Amino acid sequence: METITLTRPDDWHLHLRDDNALNAVVGHSAAQMGRAIIMPNLTPPVTTTEQALAYRERILQALPDGSAFEPLMTLYLTDTTPPEEIERALASGVIKAVKLYPAGATTNSDSGVTDLRHCDATIAAMAKAGMPLLVHGEVTDSDIDIFDREAVFIERVLKPLLERHPTLKLVCEHITTEQAAEFVTQAPDNVAATMTAHHLLFNRNQMLVGGIRPHYYCLPILKRERHRQALLKAATSGNAKFFLGTDSAPHAQGAKESSCGCAGAYTAPAAIELYATAFEQAGALEHLEAFASLNGPRFYGLSANADSITLERQAWQLPESYPYGDGQRIVPLQAGETLAWKQVN
Numbered sequence: 535m536e537t538i539t540l541t542r543p544d545d546w547h548l549h550l551r552d553d554n555a556l557n558a559v560v561g562h563s564a565a566q567m568g569r570a571i572i573m574p575n576l577t578p579p580v581t582t583t584e585q586a587l588a589y590r591e592r593i594l595q596a597l598p599d600g601s602a603f604e605p606l607m608t609l610y611l612t613d614t615t616p617p618e619e620i621e622r623a624l625a626s627g628v629i630k631a632v633k634l635y636p637a638g639a640t641t642n643s644d645s646g647v648t649d650l651r652h653c654d655a656t657i658a659a660m661a662k663a664g665m666p667l668l669v670h671g672e673v674t675d676s677d678i679d680i681f682d683r684e685a686v687f688i689e690r691v692l693k694p695l696l697e698r699h700p701t702l703k704l705v706c707e708h709i710t711t712e713q714a715a716e717f718v719t720q721a722p723d724n725v726a727a728t729m730t731a732h733h734l735l736f737n738r739n740q741m742l743v744g745g746i747r748p749h750y751y752c753l754p755i756l757k758r759e760r761h762r763q764a765l766l767k768a769a770t771s772g773n774a775k776f777f778l779g780t781d782s783a784p785h786a787q788g789a790k791e792s793s794c795g796c797a798g799a800y801t802a803p804a805a806i807e808l809y810a811t812a813f814e815q816a817g818a819l820e821h822l823e824a825f826a827s828l829n830g831p832r833f834y835g836l837s838a839n840a841d842s843i844t845l846e847r848q849a850w851q852l853p854e855s856y857p858y859g860d861g862q863r864i865v866p867l868q869a870g871e872t873l874a875w876k877q878v879n
C-alpha cells in the first residue's frame with residue numbers, strides 16, 4: 535500500500551463561521567490540520583482584540599474532545615481600525631494577523647476598507663510589529679471584469695502599498711492568476727501567498743461547461759487553465775513563499791444552490807487529499823510537505839507541528855453532504871466524487 539507521511543499540515547486561510555455552523559464544520563479541519571488562521575468575516579466582523587478572543591473561546595468550545603487544534607486569530611481591518619488595536623492584538627499572543635477585505639469584494643465584506651490609504655498609520659504599526667496583513671486581492675470597480683479583478687488589484691493597490699510600507703509582511707490570500715504568482719515570486723521575502731486546493735485543481739470550465747455548478751463558485755473566481763498551470767507550477771516549485779490555505783468557506787446547501795448563490799467552496803473534509811491530488815498531477819508529491827506543513831509556519835515565525843499525518847492511496851467516495859446545523863446540509867466540493875488519497879491517521 536502506497537502511503538505519504540507528512541508533518542501535520544496547517545491551514546493558513548480558513549472560514550469556520552459561528553454557532554451551529556461552527557459546531558458542524560470545525561471537526562473536519564481539526565482532523566487534518568494542526569492550526570489554522572481563522573478568517574474574521576463574521577456578521578458583525580471580528581474587528582477588535584476582545585471580539586477575537588471571545589471568538590477563539592467559542593472555537594475551542596466547539597472542538598471535538600481531546601483535539602489539539604489551535605485557532606490562530608485575525609482582526610478584520612476597517613477604515614477606522616486604530617494603530618493601538620495592533621498593539622492590543624500583538625499583546626494577546628493569539629492574534630497572528632490582520633485581514634484586508636476591500637469593501638464589497640466578497641462574502642461579508644461590507645465593513646471592509648474603502649481606501650487603503652485610510653489605514654496607513656495602522657499598517658505602519660503592523661509593519662513595525664511584524665504583524666502580517668492578509669489580503670483578499672480584488673478590486674471592486676464595476677467597470678473591471680470579474681476575471682481581471684485580481685491582476686488589476688496588484689497594480690493599483692498592492693504595488694503602491696509595498697512602496698509605502700516596504701517591510702510589511704504581506705500574504706496574498708487565495709491567489710488565482712499567473713500575475714499574482716509572478717508578483718509574489720518577484721517580491722522580497724516579506725511577501726508570500728496562500729493557494730487553495732480548488733484553484734490548483736480546477737479551471738473555470740469545471741464551473742461552467744455542461745451546466746452551472748454552484749459549488750465551484752468562489753471568490754476570487756476560478757480562472758482559465760493557463761492560470762491554473764501557473765499556480766500549480768509555483769506551488770510545486772519548492773519556493774517557500776507559497777503555502778497551503780484552503781479558503782474552505784462553508785455555506786448551507788440552499789444558499790449555494792440558489793438563483794443568487796453565495797461564493798465559497800467547502801473543502802475542509804478532504805483538504806489534504808485534494809492538495810495531494812494536485813501535487814501528484816504535477817509529479818511533485820515530494821514538495822507537498824513543504825507547501826502544506828513547513829512554509830507557512832516559517833513565514834509566521836512559528837515552529838512546524840511536532841506530529842504527522844499519513845495518507846494512503848485508496849479510492850474512496852466523498853459524501854454527498856454533511857449536516858450543517860439547524861436541519862440544514864452542506865455540500866463539500868467534489869461531493870460524491872472518488873478521491874485517490876485518504877488520510878488514515
Ligand SMILES: NC(=O)N[C@@H](CC(=O)O)C(=O)O
Nearest residue numbers: 549640641752753783797798
Ligand atoms: N472565498 C469565498 O468565495 N468566500 C469566502 C470569503 C473569501 O475568502 O473571500 C466566504 O467567507 O464565504
Ligand SMILES: [Zn+2]
Nearest residue numbers: 640670753754
Ligand atoms: Zn477572500
Ligand SMILES: [Zn+2]
Nearest residue numbers: 549573781783
Ligand atoms: Zn476566504
